[in-house]
Amino acid sequence: xxxxxxxxxxxxxxxxxxxxxxxxxxxxxxxxxxxxxxxxxxxxxxxxxxxxxxxxxxxxxxxxxxxxxxxxxxxxxxxxxxxxxxxxxxxxxxxxxxxxxxxxxxxxxxxxxxxxxxxxxxxxxxxxxxxxxxxxxxxxxxxxxxxxxxxxxxxxxxxxxxxxxxxxxxxxxxxxxxxxxxxxxxxxxxxxxxxxxxxxxxxxxxxxxxxxxxxxxxxxxxxxxxxxxxxxxxxxxxxxxxxxxxxxxxxxxxxxxxxxxxxxxxxxxxxxxxxxxxxxxxxxxxxxxxxxxxxxxxxxxxxxxxxxxxxxxxxxxxxxxxxxxxxxx
Ligand code: 5GP
Numbered sequence: 001x002x003x004x005x006x007x008x009x010x011x012x013x014x015x016x017x018x019x020x021x022x023x024x025x026x027x028x029x030x031x032x033x034x035x036x037x038x039x040x041x042x043x044x045x046x047x048x049x050x051x052x053x054x055x056x057x058x059x060x061x062x063x064x065x066x067x068x069x070x071x072x073x074x075x076x077x078x079x080x081x082x083x084x085x086x087x088x089x090x091x092x093x094x095x096x097x098x099x100x101x102x103x104x105x106x107x108x109x110x111x112x113x114x115x116x117x118x119x120x121x122x123x124x125x126x127x128x129x130x131x132x133x134x135x136x137x138x139x140x141x142x143x144x145x146x147x148x149x150x151x152x153x154x155x156x157x158x159x160x161x162x163x164x165x166x167x168x169x170x171x172x173x174x175x176x177x178x179x180x181x182x183x184x185x186x187x188x189x190x191x192x193x194x195x196x197x198x199x200x201x202x203x204x205x206x207x208x209x210x211x212x213x214x215x216x217x218x219x220x221x222x223x224x225x226x227x228x229x230x231x232x233x234x235x236x237x238x239x240x241x242x243x244x245x246x247x248x249x250x251x252x253x254x255x256x257x258x259x260x261x262x263x264x265x266x267x268x269x270x271x272x273x274x275x276x277x278x279x280x281x282x283x284x285x286x287x288x289x290x291x292x293x294x295x296x297x298x299x300x301x302x303x304x305x306x307x308x309x310x311x312x313x314x315x316x317x318x319x320x321x322x323x324x325x326x327x328x329x
Pocket of ligand 1: 095300
């Protein structure tokens with residue numbers, strides 16, 4: 001379906017319903033939170049009832065976003081059931097961190113999937129997947145414009161945060177002229193670019209920097225591939241939370257001559273590792289993550305691997321070596 005047709009179809013679904021639950025993926029990042037809150041403000045403006053729910057806590061750097069206090073950590077089960085559940089940036093119900101059964105229990109009649117991943121899947125009753133969009137926040141902006149609803153400063157702030165973070169501060173290949181035009185529109189509607197950058201990039205807890213030190217101490221480089229990891233023990237020593245691991249992988253991919261990088265975080269079970277993959281240019285880490293049941297974008301993806309650590313590293317590094325990469329068509 002063409003972009004405009006998807007928006008028109010989605011708007012008619014929204015207009016025909018009164019109450020919504022909005023959620024996004026587990027361990028929410030700036031696009032998950034910013035686009036969910038942006039959509040919440042849009043639905044408010046359309047006169048709808050809306051609940052926003054996440055399965056995991058909101059990282060501290062996003063806690064001053066307008067409307068953040070309305071986020072709850074469980075799907076509502078109250079009656080009457082919401083008319084629709086909207087899932088942002090997810091490739092399935094489980095990616096939310098909630099169970100499929102939680103959605104069934106909630107009893108929403110309709111499920112709506114809005115995603116911008118290349119690996120996006122049509123798992124819901126209505127699916128709008130636009131891999132060209134730099135962030136789901138950009139898709140929500142297009143929806144808001146098409147709806148004719150006023151784009152308030154609160155909505156603009158949330159959507160700007162989504163775009164800023166999901167473009168890697170306007171550095172990823174998804175950043176094109178239209179991305180800057182979008183940023184300009186959002187700033188003109190009240191997003192304070194400096195204040196948002198201060199919150200997102202200059203408000204880290206000391207634990208995050210201690211964890212970064214430990215992770216960079218583990219860094220390895222072999223040819224054009226770099227990797228690093230953090231164990232539960234190292235996290236505890238740094239006094240770090242899961243959210244403190246965000247962005248570590250960007251230091252690895254920032255090394256000259258490195259074009260594929262992976263950061264492994266040991267999970268509390270100590271049996272599995274969460275992987276954050278990054279690449280430069282044509283190197284496609286979405287395909288690599290998909291081979292292990294994960295997904296994402298060409299230059300940024302994630303998945304989970306079984307331990308122990310040395311075996312997980314061996315498996316993922318083998319896939320990242322230049323001789324194992326898939327040809328680009
Ligand atoms: P991060 O490394 O920042 O956690 O994730 C990078 C990108 O990959 C994000 O766009 C994120 O949504 C996506 N991603 C990470 N893990 C998974 C996963 O397990 N499944 C899918 N489908 N996408 C993932």
